[in-house]
Amino acid sequence: MPFRTFTCQVCGHVYDEAAGDPAAGIAPGTRWEDVPESWSCPDCGVKKADFQMVAA
Amino acid sequence: MKVAVVGSGLAGVTVAEALAKSARHTVTLVTTETHGYYSRPRLSHGFALTDEAAAKIVLKRFDALAGVRVLSGTEAVGVERGKRRLALRDDQSIAYEVLILAPGSAARIPPVLATSRPHFLTLNNLDDLLTLRRRHARSRAGGKTPHWAVIGGGLIGCEFASDLRKAGDAVTIFHREPRLLELQLDALQSQALHEHFMAQGIEVLYRQDVRGVFMGRVLTADGELGPYDGVIVSTGFAPRVELAQDAGLAVGRGIVVDEFLRTADPAVYAVGDAAEVNGKLFPFVSPIRSQALWLAEHLEGRAPGAWTPPAFEPVIKVHGFKPPAGSSAGPAPDPSRSGHAAPAAAGGPAGR
Numbered sequence: 444m445p446f447r448t449f450t451c452q453v454c455g456h457v458y459d460e461a462a463g464d465p466a467a468g469i470a471p472g473t474r475w476e477d478v479p480e481s482w483s484c485p486d487c488g489v490k491k492a493d494f495q496m497v498a499a
Numbered sequence: 500m501k502v503a504v505v506g507s508g509l510a511g512v513t514v515a516e517a518l519a520k521s522a523r524h525t526v527t528l529v530t531t532e533t534h535g536y537y538s539r540p541r542l543s544h545g546f547a548l549t550d551e552a553a554a555k556i557v558l559k560r561f562d563a564l565a566g567v568r569v570l571s572g573t574e575a576v577g578v579e580r581g582k583r584r585l586a587l588r589d590d591q592s593i594a595y596e597v598l599i600l601a602p603g604s605a606a607r608i609p610p611v612l613a614t615s616r617p618h619f620l621t622l623n624n625l626d627d628l629l630t631l632r633r634r635h636a637r638s639r640a641g642g643k644t645p646h647w648a649v650i651g652g653g654l655i656g657c658e659f660a661s662d663l664r665k666a667g668d669a670v671t672i673f674h675r676e677p678r679l680l681e682l683q684l685d686a687l688q689s690q691a692l693h694e695h696f697m698a699q700g701i702e703v704l705y706r707q708d709v710r711g712v713f714m715g716r717v718l719t720a721d722g723e724l725g726p727y728d729g730v731i732v733s734t735g736f737a738p739r740v741e742l743a744q745d746a747g748l749a750v751g752r753g754i755v756v757d758e759f760l761r762t763a764d765p766a767v768y769a770v771g772d773a774a775e776v777n778g779k780l781f782p783f784v785s786p787i788r789s790q791a792l793w794l795a796e797h798l799e800g801r802a803p804g805a806w807t808p809p810a811f812e813p814v815i816k817v818h819g820f821k822p823p824a825g826s827s828a829g830p831a832p833d834p835s836r837s838g839h840a841a842p843a844a845a846g847g848p849a850g851r
Contacts, residue, residue, distance in 0.1 A: 452558055453509070454784050455541040485814060486540065487784040 447498055449475055454487035500798070503585045503593055504528040504567075505575045505742065506601035509784060510771025510791050512536045512564065514599055517795030519566030526567045527593055529585065533572045534625050535560045539603075540784060543658040544816060545628045546635070547665035553632065556625060575602075578746035580764055597766055597798060600743055600754055601791075604772040604782065607735035612650075615712040619650070619730040622659055634729055635666065644669060645728035648717050650709050652679040654815065656733040657692065661817040664701050671727070672696075673707040673717060683815060688822040695820045736782060738773040751775050758805035760794050770794055776806070785811035 446461035458464065458478070463471040464485060469478055482491050500523060504515045507530035519526045535557040545556055561569040570587070577586035584592045606621035621627055638645040645668045649660045652674030660670045672679075678689035679696075696703055708720035715726035738753040748762045749755040753775030760768050760776065769775075770790040772782045781787060789809045796802040815822060 450555065450558070453513075453538070453788060455538040455556065455558060487538075487788055488809070488811065489788070 446472070447475065450497055451484045451487065451489065452497060453489050454484065456484050456486035500524050501594055501596045502526045502599065502798075503595035503597070504599045504601060505585070506530060506603055506771065507532045507536060507561070507569070507571070508539060508601065508603045508771060510603070510774075510787050511599070511601035512559075513788055513791035514601065514770060514794050515567045516564055517792055518798065519564070521799060528564070528567050528569045529573050529575045529587065529593075530561075530569065530571050531574050532624070536564070537625055538784070539624070542622055542625065542628045543655050544662050546631060546659065546662045556628075575742055578742060578767070580746055580767070583766060595766070597768065599794065600767065600769040600773065601771040602739035602742060602773050604736040604738045606732065607737040608732060609734055611710055612712065612732060618712040618714060619732045621732055622655060631729065631731070635668065638728055643728070646671070648673060648725065648727040648730045649733060650712075650717070650730065651733040651735070652676070652703065653733065653735065654680065654683065654813075658816050659731065659733060660696070660701055661699070661820070664699050665818050669700075671702040671704060671724075673704050673709055673719070675707055675709075677705050679703065680815065683813070684822055685825040688825045691823050692817065692820060695817070699819075736772065738775070738780065740773060743767075743769065751778065753780050758807075759797065760790060760806055768794060781808060783811060783813055785809055
């Protein structure tokens, strides 16, 4: 499956599976499903659980 | 309860949607915007996007705001506080029991540049971005690489310069201070950013006292540079306080509210870029979202105490740049002096 990107519906931050979020300890290549529930949007702080990121 | 909200940015949309979840409220949102809801911090990275990606900057159409009646393309022109009515253009008005002001901020234009206004652009809303994108496309269609002058080396100036460059355009930054992002970074970090920009091919001119912009040329105390294909002024933000001020409410840099986000009128609240909470502005996504959610809870009678700002640290979004650890890393800088729409010139006078 190709890497996907997800857009935060609060602030527009894009989570790119290929890039991950190394600053938060999420390695490049981490699938959205594997991003822990404790992760929060690096731009606006909403939790993965209380905000849906939509496939972009 | 009848709630009127002025403004459709993060603050206004978040509080309106949160309140509309309760059947007890009818929520009307008044906005001059017509595109829909989008996140303003994203604009500074909206230039190098493909057309397809740029079309997704609008995150929600106004008719997709659940339970909120949106009057888009509509300007609130006055508040009749005695009658609790919000006056709109064309002699219309709407009644409210609670009025929430979330008008956001405009680009701050140094007074010395006021007469140059027809000759430069700003990056304050989606229309501004679309104008810049069209100009880029026109130049490229004519086989030209646009060269942009960016006045102001604060957050928006640096972020947008990096995005212009990412799109392949030539960029010159005019900064008033001797180093970039002097409010956010320490001297070593500024130096690292300078070197990053050099490596990217971005030109940075320091100690520039810009006096005017005319026909693509930038006039400084030392002479004249250009012509450029476009001049973008990014010298801070100006909270929109006029509506509150005209209604006789106290304003400082923003609309003055207490820790309950309430003005001196118990029926009128303010949130977002324009709210000055106990003397401080909070022009960042995280505290603004926190204000909006807190206010909805408060109006529902569910918030236990006053609003307190969350811990947050603004991120500098310059493509490919991470500031090295430095003395300024750690706690957030005083947000009233910097911001997503507030490059270095937050309190400064002319010419960045």
